Amino acid sequence: MTKADFKSLFHWKTEELVLIGTFAALIKMVTLLVALLGGGMNPLTLLLKNIVATSMLVVLFHKVPRTGVLVLYVLQQAIIMMMLMGSGMIILPGYLIAALIAETIAWIIGGYRNTLVILFTVGFYDLASRSVSMGMSWLFMRENLTLFFAALGIVGFGYIGCLIGLGTGLKFVKEFRHAGFIRR
Amino acid sequence: MLALSGAKINNRRFSKWMGQLDIRVKVLTLFSLSLSLIFLTNPIGLIFLGVLSTICLFSLGKHRMMAVIYLLLIATWLFSQGFTWVLIQFIPTMKEQTIIQTIIPFLRMWPLINMALTVSLSMEIGNALMALKKMCLPRIIYLPIMVALRFIPGFLNDVKQLRDCLLIRGITLNFYALLRRPNRTLRLLLVPMVIRALRLADELAIAAELKRVGYGEGIKTEKICFRWSDSTFFVAAMLALVIAWNIPGAKVESGMLSSIHKPASPQAELESGQQ
Structure with missing residues (x-):
């Protein structure tokens, strides 16, 4: 990485930042809406919620294909969560580490110019962030590990939704490209 | 909310x-x-x-x-x-x-x-935004947050409009529709929302550039102490x-x-x- 490349990591256009903020809010709101439509957290809602979140993340990566977009997105999500629900502070370091690892791997294997790299990064980030969440769950529920195992099953089921979301995200990208909203 | x-x-x-x-x-x-x-x-x-x-x-x-x-x-x-x-x-x-x-x-x-x-x-939210600015956070962090928090109320309005629009076409967004045809319901919900968000992001970016909000100006922080x-x-x-x-x-x-x-x-x- 040259000095110019490193400097460019911290120089973002207003348009890109606005887009990241919009998508952070959109993902939060649509997932909430899906959960409300589904009448709370049932397996179907859980699956659909993860499909939606992952699909939108894939669309965001195609719209802003820059190194650092995932880290910024994670920061926004954590701060929105903190402001809306008060949580998010504890989980943020783990999520940031997951995002940084995913970004580094993506950078090593060629950057976000390739759709396959985007799909791999999103899939990897989802897996890593879930592992971090489960680690945190263990810390909070260590006296009652049965509850932890229940959560593990639910999170594992949710990850299936993420994997499906990678496919649907690709489909959405094709549609948006056709409509002229994504130009690459 | x-x-x-x-x-x-x-x-x-x-x-x-x-x-x-x-x-x-x-x-x-x-x-x-x-x-x-x-x-x-x-x-x-x-x-x-x-x-x-x-x-x-x-x-x-x-x-x-x-x-x-x-x-x-x-x-x-x-x-x-x-x-x-x-x-x-x-x-x-x-x-x-x-x-x-x-x-x-x-x-x-x-x-x-x-x-x-x-x-x-x-x-x-107004005070929270001012506090964020007062914390001297870099532009790449506080600008997207400002956008996200301002976007949410408008987004709720869009959801209502979308629901009315679908009702005119005889489609209701509820649990039964989600259970019966999840693929169609998600498409009907997601595609208009993403298109709306993409357009709104363009408009907001232009507005932010014009008001120089993206460059650390436009927010008064004296009130917060x-x-x-x-x-x-x-x-x-x-x-x-x-x-x-x-x-x-x-x-x-x-x-x-x-x-x-x-x-x-x-x-x-x-x-x-x-x-």
Whole structure:
């Protein structure tokens, strides 16, 4: 990485930042809406919620294909969560580490110019962030590990939704490209 | 969401005081509480913190919401009890898990949920944004947050418009539609929303450039400063944490695995020691 490349990591256009903020809010709101439509957290809602979140993340990566977009997105999500629900502070370091690892791997294997790299990064980030969440769950529920195992099953089921979301995200990208909203 | 849609804060004296506290102090208190709750295992200390945080939440006057959340918490505990019963059928040693062990994770969640709700329900977005700016955060962090928080109320309006639009076409967005045709419902919900978001992002970016918001201008931060009430609240919260840590109480062992590896009786322990 040259000095110019490193400097460019911290120089973002207003348009890109606005887009990241919009998508952070959109993902939060649509997932909430899906959960409300589904009448709370049932397996179907859980699956659909993860499909939606992952699909939108894939669309965001195609719209802003820059190194650092995932880290910024994670920061926004954590701060929105903190402001809306008060949580998010504890989980943020783990999520940031997951995002940084995913970004580094993506950078090593060629950057976000390739759709396959985007799909791999999103899939990897989802897996890593879930592992971090489960680690945190263990810390909070260590006296009652049965509850932890229940959560593990639910999170594992949710990850299936993420994997499906990678496919649907690709489909959405094709549609948006056709409509002229994504130009690459 | 209440905090975003106009924040109907109760006019009672204490809740007003909670609403006027600096957001940074409230978030810092929440962060300290979350950190200490991870390591605190004393049920008496957890109950003490739970009661104090309940008083804070109760003062905001959102009693109905409190009731719903507590019911959900109880339902989750019952669910965990059911799951424990299922696992006991396969792992008989799990019978040794005490009721305290099953209830401690919920005692840990209780103050956290109370405090999180207190922070979010007593917060005004305008003040929160000014506090963010005052914290000297870089442009790449506070600009997207500002956009996100401003976008949410408009987005709720868009959802209503979309629902009306679909009703004209004879399509309703509900659980039955989601269950019957999940693919179609998601497409109908998602595609217009993403297109709307993409257009809105373009418009907002142009507006931000024109008003030079993206370059650290356009937000006045003089109004936000620490007051004596902020420091009093923070000191009181820290004192409560110290008391919770020092209250004498039972020490609860972690997890069912400890009970699995535990020798069955003192005699068995003695025998294993001799070996």
